[in-house]
Amino acid sequence: MPRNDKQVRLWVEGQLRAAGLKVTPQRYAVLDYLWSNRTHPTAEEIEAAVNQRFPCASRATVYNTLHALHEAGLVQELYGQGGVTRYDIKVEPHHHFICRRCGLIEDVKVERLSVKARLPLQSGHRVEELDVVIRGLCAKCRKIAEG
Amino acid sequence: MPRNDKQVRLWVEGQLRAAGLKVTPQRYAVLDYLWSNRTHPTAEEIEAAVNQRFPCASRATVYNTLHALHEAGLVQELYGQGGVTRYDIKVEPHHHFICRRCGLIEDVKVERLSVKARLPLQSGHRVEELDVVIRGLCAKCRKIAEG
DNA sequence: ATAACCGTTTAGACTTAATCTAATTTACGT
DNA sequence: ACGTAAATTAGATTAAGTCTAAACGGTTAT
Known part of the structure; x- marks a missing residue:
């Protein structure tokens, strides 16, 4: 590195x-x-x-x-709401949290989210990557939404 | 139902x-x-x-x-490549496989892919949903790509 | 040097998914 | 039935992303 x-x-x-x-x-x-x-x-x-x-x-x-x-x-x-693609260098694997209200994107360490798959998923399909996106409201928007 | x-x-x-x-x-x-x-x-x-x-x-x-x-x-x-949003009725939870070449979308039963998260992920953020997208090549495109 | 070659860059026109607007119509509780 | 807030509409507008054909650049052969 x-x-x-x-x-x-x-x-x-x-x-x-x-x-x-x-x-x-x-x-x-x-x-x-x-x-x-x-x-x-x-x-x-x-x-x-x-x-x-x-x-x-x-x-x-x-x-x-x-x-x-x-x-x-x-x-x-x-890929997210609004059809605007965002880019992220792949240095170490991680997932993403995206706020549905303000669009904030935050990295989520893989340690916090374990994904276990029974491969192969579909006969003949080649699995290349696994994107996990956690959607919800960030702390800020949560306060606004909850009043 | x-x-x-x-x-x-x-x-x-x-x-x-x-x-x-x-x-x-x-x-x-x-x-x-x-x-x-x-x-x-x-x-x-x-x-x-x-x-x-x-x-x-x-x-x-x-x-x-x-x-x-x-x-x-x-x-x-x-949300996927091309910025075209696709819609899916939520009847029972499932994930998706998307072919990066032809755009094919297939449902993946949750039994095949378990995601376990250590909550809360970020302090104060409200987690509402967890989208898992498996990306790769479908059987058809795989054959074409591999020649 | 010169030429030929192939991948890369460019400006700007073009495509099209999605949004916006302001006027009109409609669903539904009273 | 009536009134009103909610929903619908056609068409203009926006903007992310693609396309095109010409120009550029750096490499290798002559």
């Missing part, structure tokens, strides 16, 4: 290469941003962030990159 | 009233359709289906109704 800037650079570049992707400034910027910001950003937020210092990535490229990273298993896509 | 048409009618009306919703033809049609078709339809598919015999529900009403039914806990919303 990288500890300083140089190590992060090497880690990001290594991950891209390992996924069979050329290391371009745009891809580097997106993956580096996701490494540093575990805030479940939208594609739009990522685009704005990586272009803040100086424009380098178009919208199409941000989407292309995110799809490639997802395909490569480096990034998780989070 | 309703067994014939009359019982279904009474069940649907009862569910609507219990949720504090007036029984309108549009709402009746939507909930009845979801009762009879456990195919995880989109709002568009539902709109087309309930208007097939004779037009009765506008798009806005279909969405309003689905939101109301979801709010009331009668219907589950399924």
